[in-house]
Amino acid sequence: MERKFKVTYNESNVQGSVAYVLVKEFDLTPNVLKANITGDGCGFMVLSVSGDEETINKGMARVEECGYNVEPMVNHIHKEEAKCWECGACVAVCPTKSITVDKDFHIIVDYNTCIACGSCVDACSVKALRLVI
């Protein structure tokens, strides 16, 4: 399985390697989707982790022990259904094809494959899409 986490760091642990811990100690496959460090050494990254569920839980618990703040990401791309007028403008700008059109031309967002890149957010003319990270 694959799960996504927001890992927050600060100047005390920004130089450590979360990915190394996950690979070396747990044989997991981490993938950094987004990383952001501000001038004061604080920031966060969005991490996709693949492996079996139990190992992922153990691995991320270990990351927390190392002093990082770990938040599992669910529904990180949020579509406000009441606002969406199903124009479709967000569909082809999504690099992971997480936004699709069904046979009745309804717009469907797959939260599982979304990598939280944010490309769709400014393609939407009614601010129906919001990235929650």
Next chain:
Amino acid sequence: MSKTYEEINEKIRSKKAVVYTAEEIIDVVKKKGIEKAAEEVDVVTTGTFGAMCSSGAFLNFGHASPPIRMTDIRLNDVPVDGGLAAVDTFIGATSLTEDPKKGYGGAHVIEDLIAGKPVHLHAWGPGTDCYVRKDIDTHITLDDINEAYLYNPRNCYQNYGIATNTSGRTIYTYMGKLLPRMKNATYSSAGQLSPLLNDPHLETIGMGTHIFLAGGEGYVCWQGTQFKTNVEEVNGVPIGGARTLALIGDMKQMDPKFVHGLDITGYGISLAIGVGIPIPILNKDILQRCCITDEQIYAQLTDYSLNTGRKEMARYNYAQLRSGSIEYEGKKIRTSSLSSLSGARKVAGELKSWIENGEFELIKPVLQFPKKAKLKTLTEDWL
């Protein structure tokens, strides 16, 4: 075999009219054949639901006591026209608040009014002997004011181009977000459901045509601006923007689900509304034209990274566009629509049920629009 408007209206009044949407009619004609279908079917309903900047609304606020002749008017901080009579105004859909970052403009004022929300009215005037008041600060709702007409100088573009971007940076256009190096392409037409693709030479649509406008009743009130006829046709329909319509309707009848104020990133404000036009099946030729399919309707791909002189790079039909990707010189380009097809279907479906239920009659146009028209361009003064 032919029918008259009056014969069709007679059937509508007795709730016996046979109505299909422009999508449904394709299979009906396939099954029954054109002759039999032309006898049986009375009306085909079309629909479109896309952005159109050339939109606006006329309002009359009613007089305060003492009265004011408003010359500088804001609605929710959006400047609206102060150049009409004392308490009349026109809201242009693309007008912006002073802070453009708010992403709020005239289209949103129209949307809020139709949704029944109170709107802040702040207006100033010179103060005259007959209109002594110099300012007023109050709230209005659609119910409080006298008239409120939606007016679109241009809507229902017959067809439109496909936009892509060959440059190395993302560009933000009225055709949406276009990723670098042709990663995507956008288009904006309801295709086989679109009103003017089902009556391509405006045989039945003209001034006075009774239409569905954003959930209320409206009328075609003139040819639309930028109306032209000199566009190449394939399968009997133009392959680009050609004819357009000017539309008018009572905002007090409108349904918020068919009205959306848009803030198109990097471009500006626009208004999307649902428009449905009924086509009377007066004879089999008119019905035949309503059978047009997405496969038969073509549009031209152009490069929006060019500031001027955008040439056709290739052409695709709407079935290809709707499939999610097109191919250009061996490269796959992902496609997405900018107008709501699910919305257009709802429009055509709702209009169909109005007619079936005897609630909506057809009106024969009182004036046909030009058979020949071309566009002028704007040139700078020769110095």
